[in-house]
Amino acid sequence: MHPRDISDLNASLLRLADQIAREMGLPIKHAVNRADFSARLSELVRRQTDSSIRLYGFRAQHMFAYVIAALGEVAVITEEDQGIFFDSSGLLTRPDFRIQTKKGSQILVEVKNFRASSIDDCFVIGEKYLERLANYSSTVGIPLKIAVYWVGWNCWTLIDPSRLSLEGRKFRLSIMEAMKINEMGLLGDVHVGTEVPLVMRLHADLTKPRSIDLHGLAPFTIGRVTLHVGGKEITNQLEIKIAALLIFFGKWGDVKTPVAVSGGLVDHFDFIVQPEIISEGQGFELVGSMSQIVSNQYLYSTSEKEGVTSLAPKSDVKEFGVLIPDSYQGQVLKLWRFQQMPNTFEGEESES
Template sequence: MKRIRRNPEKFEVIDLFTALGREHGYKLRVEEDASDFIERIGSALKASQDNPNLLHGKRVESLFAHVAGALGNCRLIKQEDSGEAFATEQDIQAPDYKVILKDGSQYFIEVKNCHFPNIKSPYPFRKDYLKKLEKYAELHGTPLLFAVYFSQHNKWFLLRKESLIEQNNRYVIDFINAMAKNEMSLLGDRTIGTEPDLSIELLADRSKEAKINDSGEANFIIGDVKIYSNSREVTDHIEKSIAFYLMRFGTWNENDAEAIFDEDEFLGVRFTYSPDFPPEEQRFSMIGELSSMVSASYGEKTVYERSVIALDTNMEPSVFAVEIPDKYKGNDLPLWQLIMQPNPEFKG
């Protein structure tokens, strides 16, 4: 999936001037109006940069489009809440996105960012706010869904209004109920499992000097990289790519780096990744949802030291994804791919 290219400098700047001009009476080619426009957007940008809640919320909106695109079951993802609109209906609001799936089904999706650390804390939706979104969706005859990102836990949940819990003047959802009623599988989300442990060895170029100094720092030139799954070397190119992605963005713990020696000769460094609770009655452990891994990958480009440094990137969604072929059969890297289905009757 690729972004449909636009020319924001040509079109969106003049659109913004027009939008502000309606409020402030701007006229084209009036120098004072142009100067006021530039001053206003400079002040507005500064105010936005100083509002962390706004920045995190807008970043999560952009993140959702990349997650949906990377999961592979969408034909089209379009921002819906932009541009002018006229309607006979009052009190309506466009949701964030419209998506068209590969089977032709269409949905409006409103994206929300929940930053609550406590999984029992209810995330609220005001009833008047939901009614505006529902009116818009009814006009189009298109179902409305809510994509809620629990950012403290790096988890995405896709929910219908029927999955929310009704209270007096609002609906709410908590982490446990959201997990039970999650429909992210519509977008192609899967939970991935494999055999522990996964490890990667960075091996020294034997023709160059390689040593560990007195401070315990390894100095060497990498000559080869080997990846292992449950002590089996993974040699297939696609399997190595998948294993490396799972190590980088999955939920398993990175153990302390180990130096590799052959008697007294330093050969390289090994990094091993293990689940919190190794399996006892089965071969595999879960390493995470694809949506969470895409989000972690996207975070490397947009977040630094817990601060937002960019809301979006110029990269395509596929950059943040891992390619797992249809009907994947691993030789050295076995995968278990679980497609979670919602339980609408769940009451947590």
């Protein structure tokens, strides 16, 4: 664990211990040695972990920070809603993050996790709650955005609150509308495409047994692993990293695992991924957005079959995603990248 992370953890633990001790009416050093202090602490942790809404909500908040850090356009990410806070007006709510981009602009971001049961379900945020966030934004002079993670579609959208529609006392937003006004591209998100198919080939060690017996059973030892795209082997190290990320965490759903056999000996296994429908004459297919790919990587690192195992992975944020240089040309792995920009208001002209 990074020394800074340890320092933050110690500060959080001390604040929590102080809060419990004050509730018990005891000095903190006396309270921590009592059984009822431990019981109170355990109860607080249990309540939080038993609440799936809070558990998944906090994980989405952590995931957003990892995702935008991996996209490469952000210089600084700070948790805005942590630490001492005094509000003389009583009308402010701090959003989750303050973000500064490498171009020098700043935004405040409130992160929300939304699980829709159908494409018609709308994300909802209360008018008063959004007003309190907007009051804070106005007070500190930094624009506010709402980041929504659409669970069923593994999709991030970054929304300007002024684009939300008010119905009664709630602001509502469908995923179809959210996609049109999505500003994730401003933080470096791109949709990535490449040639078909992507292949991971597991070559047999030729010095080890690999013959197939009468029952169809064959021992197999991996000698080396190669990656391929469009029938060509990838040898550049950056391209190998990008291809591996696309294979394991992209959205292509047609997976095949053929085995190559020659003379009764296993030669290699292929792990082939491609989209279920291939566009004729296009020359490439979209594998997903970088925010989706990094999110899949994050979910894999923090989940098991029974659900959430941790809010954040053990790995450092630098291990997530692959930063693709703006000048990337590609030797074998050709990439198509599309940066989506939000559409404009009706009657409003886009900037040229």
